[in-house]
Amino acid sequence: MAPIPGSGLAKGLAVTLRTMTKKSVTDQYPDTQPDLPPRTRGVIGLFEENCTVCMLCARECPDWCIYIDSHKETVPAATPGGRERSRNVLDRFAIDFSLCMYCGICIEVCPFDALFWSPEFEYAETDIRDLTHERDKLREWMWTVPAPPALDPGAEEPKELAAARKTAEKLAATQATDTAAPPPAPSAGSEPHADEQARAAESPTRPAGESKQQTDQPRQEGRE
Numbered sequence: 289m290a291p292i293p294g295s296g297l298a299k300g301l302a303v304t305l306r307t308m309t310k311k312s313v314t315d316q317y318p319d320t321q322p323d324l325p326p327r328t329r330g331v332i333g334l335f336e337e338n339c340t341v342c343m344l345c346a347r348e349c350p351d352w353c354i355y356i357d358s359h360k361e362t363v364p365a366a367t368p369g370g371r372e373r374s375r376n377v378l379d380r381f382a383i384d385f386s387l388c389m390y391c392g393i394c395i396e397v398c399p400f401d402a403l404f405w406s407p408e409f410e411y412a413e414t415d416i417r418d419l420t421h422e423r424d425k426l427r428e429w430m431w432t433v434p435a436p437p438a439l440d441p442g443a444e445e446p447k448e449l450a451a452a453r454k455t456a457e458k459l460a461a462t463q464a465t466d467t468a469a470p471p472p473a474p475s476a477g478s479e480p481h482a483d484e485q486a487r488a489a490e491s492p493t494r495p496a497g498e499s500k501q502q503t504d505q506p507r508q509e510g511r512e
């Protein structure tokens with residue numbers, strides 16, 4: 289059947305009218321920042337205090353775009369006669385984001401929670417070589433990582449939280465015991481008590497801060 293003349297135009301106008309009445313989904317970036325989901329895979333942040341330089345992330349990365357350098361340091365024995373220990377010290381941690389495919393394997397395999405997804409995405413560069421970011425930059429991105437979502441009701445408390453809570457309770461109990469305990473008796477040579485000062489004022493022969501035994505001693509010596 290031959291098409292009706294002008295039907296194409298009518299269809300096009302219908303589409304235009306339908307679209308005009310719908311709410312616009314275009315964000316006027318960069319004037320308007322996009323409203324991203326909190327778990328957006330924007331960039332990888334490094335919490336270097338947690339990194340033990342185990343190299344697992346670099347070994348598992350399918351793109352081999354994580355570069356880690358380290359050296360060993362000897363830690364002296366904690367107790368006399370104990371053994372010295374050696375530990376890895378991080379010298380370099382860099383990720384080449386021109387190669388990274390945002391698979392998240394490095395974050396998944398890190399056994400020490402040192403890598404996190406950040407929703408930060410504004411790190412485009414004009415030179416591809418500038419997309420290799422070093423540990424300082426990765427550390428800065430760490431502060432843009434959102435807090436973890438709340439636990440499900442009735443979920444088991446994470447062991448880190450339980451340990452921190454126990455330590456805080458123990459500390460509070462110790463502080464409470466210290467404040468409840470009576471103040472220690474003044475030792476020889478310390479400031480005399482207010483009562484003792486009053487007694488000393490009444491008795492001109494016993495100076496404040498001098499005990500009865502001390503003042504009696506010369507009298508006994510005198511008798512002998």
Ligand code: SF4
Pocket residue numbers: 348349350351352353354383387388389390391392393394395
């Ligand atoms: S997200 Fe994937 S590709 Fe990117 S650094 Fe991690 S493991 Fe490598």
Ligand code: SF4
Pocket residue numbers: 338339340341342343344345346356397398399400401402403
């Ligand atoms: S897996 Fe984690 S702890 Fe091991 S080197 Fe990578 S970031 Fe550091």
